[in-house]
Amino acid sequence: MGPSHPAMHGTIRIMLELDGERIxxxxxxxxxxxxxxxxxxxxxxxxxxxxxxxxLNYVSPLINNLAYVMTVExxxxxxxxxxAQYIRVIMSELSRISDHLTCLAAMAMECGAFTVFLYKMKAxxxxxxxxxxxxxxxxxxxxxxxxxxxxxxxxxxxxxLAKAAVETKKVLKDVHGLLDKNKIFLNRTRxxxxxxxxxxxxxxxxxxxxxxxxxYYDVRKxxxxxxxxxxxxxxxxxxxxxxxxxxxxxxxEMEQSLRIIEQAVEKMPKSLAPVRLIxxxxxxxxxxxxxxxxxxxxxxxxSPNLExxxxxxxxxxxxxxxxxxxxxxxxxxxxxxxLITHFKFFMKDHGIRPPKGEVYFSVEGGNGExxxxxxxxxxxxxxxxxLRAPCFHVVSALExxxxxxxxxxxxxxxxxxxxIGGELDR
Amino acid sequence: MEKKKIIEELKQKFxxxxxxTSVQFGAETLVIDKDSLLDIVQFLKAEPxxxxxxxxxxxxxYKGQEPRFEMVYHLYSLPNKHRxxxxxxxxxxxxxxxxLTSLWKNAxxxxxxxxxxxxxxxxxxxxxxxxxxYDGFEGYxxxxxxxxxxxxxxIPLRE
Numbered sequence: 001m002g003p004s005h006p007a008m009h010g011t012i013r014i015m016l017e018l019d020g021e022r023i024x025x026x027x028x029x030x031x032x033x034x035x036x037x038x039x040x041x042x043x044x045x046x047x048x049x050x051x052x053x054x055x056l057n058y059v060s061p062l063i064n065n066l067a068y069v070m071t072v073e074x075x076x077x078x079x080x081x082x083x084a085q086y087i088r089v090i091m092s093e094l095s096r097i098s099d100h101l102t103c104l105a106a107m108a109m110e111c112g113a114f115t116v117f118l119y120k121m122k123a124x125x126x127x128x129x130x131x132x133x134x135x136x137x138x139x140x141x142x143x144x145x146x147x148x149x150x151x152x153x154x155x156x157x158x159x160x161l162a163k164a165a166v167e168t169k170k171v172l173k174d175v176h177g178l179l180d181k182n183k184i185f186l187n188r189t190r191x192x193x194x195x196x197x198x199x200x201x202x203x204x205x206x207x208x209x210x211x212x213x214x215x216y217y218d219v220r221k222x223x224x225x226x227x228x229x230x231x232x233x234x235x236x237x238x239x240x241x242x243x244x245x246x247x248x249x250x251x252x253e254m255e256q257s258l259r260i261i262e263q264a265v266e267k268m269p270k271s272l273a274p275v276r277l278i279x280x281x282x283x284x285x286x287x288x289x290x291x292x293x294x295x296x297x298x299x300x301x302x303s304p305n306l307e308x309x310x311x312x313x314x315x316x317x318x319x320x321x322x323x324x325x326x327x328x329x330x331x332x333x334x335x336x337x338x339l340i341t342h343f344k345f346f347m348k349d350h351g352i353r354p355p356k357g358e359v360y361f362s363v364e365g366g367n368g369e370x371x372x373x374x375x376x377x378x379x380x381x382x383x384x385x386x387l388r389a390p391c392f393h394v395v396s397a398l399e400x401x402x403x404x405x406x407x408x409x410x411x412x413x414x415x416x417x418x419x420i421g422g423e424l425d426r
Numbered sequence: 427m428e429k430k431k432i433i434e435e436l437k438q439k440f441x442x443x444x445x446x447t448s449v450q451f452g453a454e455t456l457v458i459d460k461d462s463l464l465d466i467v468q469f470l471k472a473e474p475x476x477x478x479x480x481x482x483x484x485x486x487x488y489k490g491q492e493p494r495f496e497m498v499y500h501l502y503s504l505p506n507k508h509r510x511x512x513x514x515x516x517x518x519x520x521x522x523x524x525x526l527t528s529l530w531k532n533a534x535x536x537x538x539x540x541x542x543x544x545x546x547x548x549x550x551x552x553x554x555x556x557x558x559x560y561d562g563f564e565g566y567x568x569x570x571x572x573x574x575x576x577x578x579x580x581i582p583l584r585e
Binding site: 030031034036038039040043074075199201202203204215217222223357358359360362369371373375383384386388392393396397400425426 | 450451453455478479480481482484486487498500504507509511530531532534535536543557558559560567568572574
């Protein structure tokens with residue numbers, strides 16, 4: 001099966017030894033998407049390797065950004081403004097929902113439930129609308145930056161967020177109705193590929209897969225980061241650790257994520273900077289052109305597609321610490337000091353230079369504990385950067401999980417694990 | 427359990443094998459003798475420490491230093507909610523270290539990755555092959571002396 005198979009959403013090869021339809025033995029071959037992420041990062045500066053992290057788990061790039069950025073911040077001991085922390089929480093929960101939606105959509109489609117696939121993709125579009133409005137792109141966001149975030153929320157984000165929440169809730173209700181008691185779905189998922197809690201721990205499972213076996217471990221609860229300890233949410237657990245439990249845990253987690261978002265929007269400190277739209281009603285090309293024409297009495301504003309990235313908002317969304325953020329464009333283009341700071345930031349052997357040492361930091365990603373291990377030698381590039389990819393550990397159990405089952409069981413089992421090639425193969 | 431106690435108790439239990447201990451950025455690190463890795467890890471995995479989860483396993487190449495390689499293990503204790511980093515140094519002449527596959531199942535793939543990228547040999551590993559690279563790949567890509575843009579010779583198509 002694979003590396004390219006219509007029922008496999010990712011390039012992975014599973015070699016099966018069969019007796020009729022029963023699997024006697026199997027071998028999983030990974031590495032088709034290996035692109036030397038860790039090696040590449042060693043020759044990039046801390047600031048400019050951020051876009052590479054978007055491409056790890058490409059369904060939830062914001063969580064990858066967050067994990068990397070917080071690891072570097074831990075070395076630099078940087079304090080992030082409160083509003084930025086709430087923005088980060090909202091963004092990573094949105095990503096988590098889109099990650100789970102994609103995983104379950106693919107899993108359901110491969111079991112023949114095409115309607116579910118379409119419903120979930122629809123809900124994901126609404127979530128990506130919110131992300132797009134604020135970050136400017138849908139997938140490769142690079143939005144969460146060292147010291148804060150790239151821009152404040154789009155002024156209309158509340159409406160978009162409310163719409164996304166309503167639509168997602170509707171879809172979740174529909175999907176529960178379509179699948180929970182569906183005999184075809186149950187036959188293919190209930191008691192198939194059962195994993196005991198001991199085995200899951202021995203395999204280093206984390207995230208929804210580990211929780212489906214009944215082990216209570218969530219990085220957000222075990223070692224809270226950002227403002228997760230101020231928010232009220234539950235960690236859904238499974239009982240049997242089979243495919244159905246993995247589906248159910250993800251479904252329940254999405255509800256919790258929506259709860260977190262609701263609370264975070266309520267609690268988020270208000271921005272003091274005035275809201276002024278500059279690109280409203282303009283086509284992007286026209287807006288960029290206008291923003292480049294300098295008028296003496298008017299403030300220069302760039303990035304018209306990223307509303308809320310002006311200097312007056314920086315205190316809300318970026319740290320005060322010097323030398324770890326890109327200086328505001330308004331300064332760069334209007335004053336000589338601003339220009340020098342700008343060059344100093346991007347010049348070789350300047351910019352972000354964490355102290356010597358090594359650090360490991362992890363966040364709760366869509367698939368589990370997403371951790372970065374960085375060794376710094378005091379220069380502007382990491383000496384060694386290692387990613388703890390959650391689905392690497394999950395997929396390594398696949399061989400054992402499908403042994404003794406039928407060929408058809410490989411598909412829902414594989415689907416429930418949420419293998420993401422970019423993250424697995426690095 | 428007190429976090430600092432673990433390091434103290436380990437030092438008492440294995441006085442010669444624990445070479446260095448340090449705390450940086452809030453993480454406890456132990457540098458141990460590479461031959462006693464299995465003993466120490468087994469001790470930590472058992473009660474009352476219960477470091478039952480092997481979070482991560484990787485290697486760092488300090489080219490120009492002796493010993494050149496350093497294995498890095500991250501263990502996690504679910505009941506104590508605590509992470510511990512264990513390091514073991516490997517010289518260039520003897521690149522072998524005990525495999526942890528008998529204790530953790532995910533060590534299998536993780537060690538294959540370290541073998542693939544750095545050429546570390548794990549004693550007792552059941553199936554030590556390349557994982558990301560293909561058979562016939564020359565060299566170890568994550569070593570510091572492997573050039574970033576090095577090209578590999580073509581290999582014949584597999585059956």
